[in-house]
Amino acid sequence: MDCLFCTIVAGEIPAEEIYRDADAIAIVDVNPQAPKHLLVLPRKHYATVTEIVDGGDEALLGHIVAVATKLARDVGSRGFRLVVNTGTDGGQTVDHVHVHVLAGRRMTWPPG
Ligand code: 5GP
Ligand code: ZN
16 A cells, blocks of 8 residues: 555554544644644545546545535634645645645635
8 A cells, every 4th residue: 555645544554533434534734734734535545636526426525525614613713724735736745635624823815
């Protein structure tokens, strides 16, 4: 298995896991960019959201966004940001889909 997040989903390397259901898990980002920084990832491996859509699994895409929203609501009462970096230009560094949940500070726009 050569996917970092698949390894985390399998419990083979440690992560601070804060949520798990049949289809997704949420972990604390190891390099937080906000006071609260979580990652929501599907348990099934897809490299990108494009792959999920091409695979016809829009329910899974909706699920991970819904989980991210519920967790964000819990940690970001004054608002939050959900981010899905995709591909090289999108700044994606781990090729297993994940939704960033950022909260706990005022975000700026535009992003870098
Ligand atoms: P991307 O750049 O692909 O949008 O986001 C990857 C995220 O994964 C980064 O925010 C990075 O800090 C996080 N990350 C990378 N390796 C690990 C790890 O081993 N454990 C955890 N919890 N987060 C990681
Ligand atoms: Zn994976």
